[in-house]
Amino acid sequence: xxxxxxxxxxxxxxxxxxxxxxxxxxxxxxxxxxxxxxxxxxxxxxxxxxxxxxxxxxxxxxxxxxxxxxxxxxxxxxxxxxxxxxxxxxxxxxxxxxxxxxxxxxxxxxxxxxxxxxxxxxxxxxxxxxxxxxxxxxxxxxxxxxxxxxxxxxxxxxxxxxxxxxxxxxxxxxxxxxxxxxxxxxxxxxxxxxxxxxxxxxxxxxxxxxxxxxxxxxxxxxxxxxx
Amino acid sequence: xxxxxxxxxxxxxxxxxxxxxxxxxxxxxxxxxxxxxxxxxxxxxxxxxxxxxxxxxxxxxxxxxxxxxxxxxxxxxxxxxxxxxxxxxxxxxxxxxxxxxxxxxxxxxxxxxxxxxxxxxxxxxxxxxxxxxxxxxxxxxxxxxxxxxxxxxxxxxxxxxxxxxxxxxxxxxxxxxxxxxxxxxxxxxxxxxxxxxx
Numbered sequence: 001x002x003x004x005x006x007x008x009x010x011x012x013x014x015x016x017x018x019x020x021x022x023x024x025x026x027x028x029x030x031x032x033x034x035x036x037x038x039x040x041x042x043x044x045x046x047x048x049x050x051x052x053x054x055x056x057x058x059x060x061x062x063x064x065x066x067x068x069x070x071x072x073x074x075x076x077x078x079x080x081x082x083x084x085x086x087x088x089x090x091x092x093x094x095x096x097x098x099x100x101x102x103x104x105x106x107x108x109x110x111x112x113x114x115x116x117x118x119x120x121x122x123x124x125x126x127x128x129x130x131x132x133x134x135x136x137x138x139x140x141x142x143x144x145x146x147x148x149x150x151x152x153x154x155x156x157x158x159x160x161x162x163x164x165x166x167x168x169x170x171x172x173x174x175x176x177x178x179x180x181x182x183x184x185x186x187x188x189x190x191x192x193x194x195x196x197x198x199x200x201x202x203x204x205x206x207x208x209x210x211x212x213x214x215x216x217x218x219x220x221x222x223x224x225x226x227x
Numbered sequence: 228x229x230x231x232x233x234x235x236x237x238x239x240x241x242x243x244x245x246x247x248x249x250x251x252x253x254x255x256x257x258x259x260x261x262x263x264x265x266x267x268x269x270x271x272x273x274x275x276x277x278x279x280x281x282x283x284x285x286x287x288x289x290x291x292x293x294x295x296x297x298x299x300x301x302x303x304x305x306x307x308x309x310x311x312x313x314x315x316x317x318x319x320x321x322x323x324x325x326x327x328x329x330x331x332x333x334x335x336x337x338x339x340x341x342x343x344x345x346x347x348x349x350x351x352x353x354x355x356x357x358x359x360x361x362x363x364x365x366x367x368x369x370x371x372x373x374x375x376x377x378x379x380x381x382x383x384x385x386x387x388x389x390x391x392x393x394x395x396x397x398x399x400x401x402x403x404x405x406x407x408x409x410x411x412x413x414x415x416x417x418x419x420x421x422x423x424x425x
Contacts, residue, residue, distance in 0.1 A: 104373060112373060164419040171422060192425075196418050210414045216362050218400050218411065219393070223363070224370040226425050227392075 055116055062120040069119070076113035079103050086126070088182035089142030098188040102126075105191075129187045143180035145169075152186075158193065195225040262288075262326055266319050275316035278303040284322075290329060291384055301388040304424070305329075308395055332390050335359065336383055346380035355386075361393060395424045 054063035069085040070077050077085075079099045086094035102125065106118035114122065136152040137144055144152065149165045168189055173179035181189070199221050203211040213221065265288045269280040276284060278299055286296035309321045309328075317325065339355040340347050347355065349372045356363060356371075363371070375385040399420055403411040 100374065110373075112376075161416055161419075164416065167419050168422060192422075193418075196421075197415075200413075200415055200418075210412050212410055212412050215397075215400055215404075215409050216364065218413075219361070219396060220364045220367045222396055222421055222425065223367045226421060227370055227374045 058116055058120045059123075062123050063116060065123065066116045066119045074113075076111075076115055077103075077119055078113050082114075082122075086184070088184055090182060092182065092184075094184040095188070098184040098191075101188060101191050126187070129190070130183060133183050133186050141180065143182055144186055145178055145180040149181070156190070158197075192226045196221075199225050260323070262323060263319065266322050270319075273316075275314065275318055276322065277316045278306055281306060281317065281322075285329075288326075290326070290333065297384055298388060301384070301391055304388075304391045304395055307423070308391060308398070329387065332387055333383070336386050344380075346382050347386065348380055349376070352381055352386070352389075356393070359390075392424060396421070399424060 054060045065085070066077065069081050071081055071084075079096065082103060083093050083096065083099045086099070088094065102122055103112065103114055106114050106122045106125070108118065109115075132152075133144065134140075136148050136155070138148055138151075146165055146169055149169065150162060153160050153165065169179040169181065172185045172189070173181050200211055203213070203217075265284050266276065268287065269284045270276050279302075281302045282297055282299055285291065285302070291297060305325055306315065306317055309317060309325050311321065335355055335358070336347065339351045339358075341351065349368065352372060353363075353368045356368070371389060372379075372381070375381050375389050377385075381389070400411055403413075
């Protein structure tokens with residue numbers, strides 16, 4: 001990264017060389033996930049069951065989806081069940097890593113599963129990311145290409161080299177003349193990036209743009225933030 | 228400083244309930260290494276194997292015993308772990324080295340799987356990793372367990388995936404710690420290197 005006014009990472013809000021996390025938009029008004037960018041699928045019989053008797057505070061639609069996704073009626077949704085329920089625009093199911101990251105984020109009991117409240121929050125979370133994804137997918141192809149990814153990072157406030165975007169696409173996209181990523185990888189990358197950035201920010205108290213890590217610190221940071 | 232995760236040289240191949248024995252056809256003109264049979268069965272004219280071929284090769288060799296075949300992602304990472312010439316593929320010598328490393332990890336796994344269930348739990352995993360020399364915080368062990376366990380148990384191939392990642396991360400750190408001080412300065416952009424591994 002070059003040198004810009006305002007700090008080691010270039011422009012951006014003061015005292016924030018690491019850029020900003022994406023806007024934490026509040027849940028906006030009851031739109032159910034779905035449409036061309038995928039989302040929870042209806043159960044095998046088509047259509048979600050009516051969302052009567054939703055627990056207090058849980059959107060009836062989210063409750064319907066929960067019942068459809070909780071295949072074994074355990075009252076909890078596992079990584080495996082979640083994976084079956086979420087699709088990308090190309091009809092591929094969400095990858096394991098993304099499902100795991102999201103389950104961990106909304107799993108209050110640290111059991112590796114989420115209840116209806118966690119699931120409801122997770123749906124809102126995915127909706128927010130889907131909105132951002134659609135915004136950055138300028139040509140509405142259903143996937144995000146190199147230039148779109150670069151622009152996404154830039155608009156999110158990250159100051160990352162083009163090589164970084166290239167590396168991510170090489171790692172996560174199907175090989176093609178114009179590699180691009182689906183919604184699941186986009187969510188995964190952004191969550192990991194946000195997490196790592198928070199970790200850096202915590203340790204780089206002087207905001208000089210680098211951190212000095214011991215071997216154990218390094219392993220702990222990667223393992224707890226990026227796996 | 229010494230870096231952990233270097234297993235002892237691979238032990239014998241015959242492990243009773245834990246693994247098959249090699250026994251592929253000997254390749255004429257080659258050293259009498261039974262491993263060459265497995266290798267040659269998947270390698271093309273160029274004498275190199277990529278991640279898909281490695282997955283087939285390891286599965287056919289039976290090193291995972293009764294367990295499910297190695298995850299393709301793990302195979303990709305194993306190649307990058309030993310791929311000296313950065314070709315994205317392994318030649319036979321590199322494959323031999325990989326085999327020894329995996330066997331070392333397997334012996335280790337067996338020694339910590341006290342009830343011979345084919346899986347280890349969080350406690351056994353923690354001991355196994357510590358024994359290999361990884362000094363991990365409790366949060367790190369929890370994160371690893373969450374990532375690699377199913378119902379709180381870690382299977383052999385997930386254990387291998389974990390070892391491969393930890394070793395690759397160790398290499399990443401070691402490459403930057405030329406003076407072997409145990410500390411490295413990371414620029415923010417360096418996080419991209421970690422993305423190659425995880």
